[in-house]
Amino acid sequence: MDIKENRTDDLNIELTLTIAKDDYADRKKKRLNDYRRKADIKGFRRGMVPMSLVERIYGQSALVDSVNDAISESLNGYINEHKLHVMGEPLPSEDQPQVEWKDGNDFTFTFDIALTPEVKLELSKEDEILYYNITVKDEAKKEMKDNLLRQYGSLEDGDAAGEDDFLIADFEQGDMKIEGTYVALRNVDESVRSSFVGLKPGDSIDVDVNRAFTNETDRASLLKVKKEELAGIQPVFRMTVKTVKTFKPAELNQDTFDRIFGEGAVKSEEEFDKKIADRLAAEYAQESEFRFSKDAKDYLINKAGISLPEKFLKRWITVTNEGKFTQEEIDREFPSFLNDFRWQMIRGFLAEKYAVKVEDADMFSAAKSFAAYQFAMYGLANVPDEQLETYAKSVLANDKERGRIYDQVEEQKVLNAVRADVTLKNKKISVEKFRELK
DSSP states (O other), rough: EEEEEEEEESSSSEEEEEEHHHHHHHHHHHHHHHHHHHOOOTTSSOSSOOHHHHHHHHHHHHHHHHHHHHHHHHHHHHHTTTTTTTTEEEOTTTTOOOOOOOOOOOOEEEEEEEEEOOOOOOOOOTEEEEEEEEOOOOHHHHHHHHHHHTTTTTEEEOOOOOTTEEEEEEEETTTTTEEEEEEEGGGGGGGHHTTTTTTTTTOOOEHHHHHOOOOOOHHHHTSSSSSSGGSSSSEEEEEEEEEEEEEEOOOSSSHHHHHHHOOOTTHHHHHHHHHHHHHHHHHHHHHHHHHHHHHHHHHHHHHHHOOOOOOHHHHHHHHHHHTTOOOHHHHHHHHHHHHHHHHHHHHHHHHHHHHHOOHHHHHHHHHHHHHHHHHHTOOOOOOHHHHHHHHHHHHHHHHHHHHHHHHHHHHHHHHHHHHHHSSEEEEEOOOOHTTTTO
């Protein structure tokens, strides 16, 4: 076995391996003996097939496998012996000539290997990272208050339909009659919506359902038919309003306070307003933290200035994801991949530097927060603690979710450590301007 190294630059190596007959002969013989022992060939008892026949049937396969085994062992041995920190895995050279698989030949292969660059990064108070403090404005508090009251409001009978109201109506066309169907005015196409506004119980108008309800799924639901039946239905119906349902916000009373914030947590409109201000401040703080994470990562990536073997990495991604992505998709996403790759290297370096440890308690707390967020997405804001804990345990039992949460917790701990070492350059900003940031 002969291995020659050609270091083309600081991050790329070409390894040329020459595999002689003596390097693979014993491996091939062993493989052929295994084939002979297991071969089930008509006319011969198992294990008694002549070796010449085994060689004729399986010789080429045994040769290729034996040489590949020798290559793999040699590459791994060389990498370990020379303590090379490689990225991805060795790739056959693009200039590798066609191999003539003939027993007794010497075989020469060239492999490209990329080395992991060293991360060098020192931080101090001279390093400044922007931190945005979002101002809580009266308009935002009023908007959240109105939204909460609407969220916990109810549908009641109304006199005349407004743009946000509902109708319960009958649709008639000859012998076809659809009774008691719900019509949400916000789902009516804007071109005809004005003709629905102001309708009262007992009013009748002609409606072209194709124009009024352009979404076929909504139209089929309205007419209580299957989508494939729509094409055979004449579009003009006589609609008669039976009831107008208007949405009324919840009243500012104890029952509403209890439903929104939990029993007894709020006892007056003043306390209600304070809760809203606190909730807005918490939401803005969360957005500020998310932005800080992005800005901090960008700052650290730029400061570290890590050079990567980009040509090798693009080729490695292409080879390992063959058939999954087009070359166009890989080219488009490659800059993001490089950025993520650099951040993962920096995160690992800083986690070691700051001796970051992710404890079980950290994982459980993060999983509970994730559970609370999931419930909140469905409008459930006051979920009992024991229910959150049960959900958190189920999340952590899933290996993929557990890995995702581990990464999040470690990243947050790393960024907290960075925050303590650098200077945060605080900047006040309106929520509108903040959300315009790229």
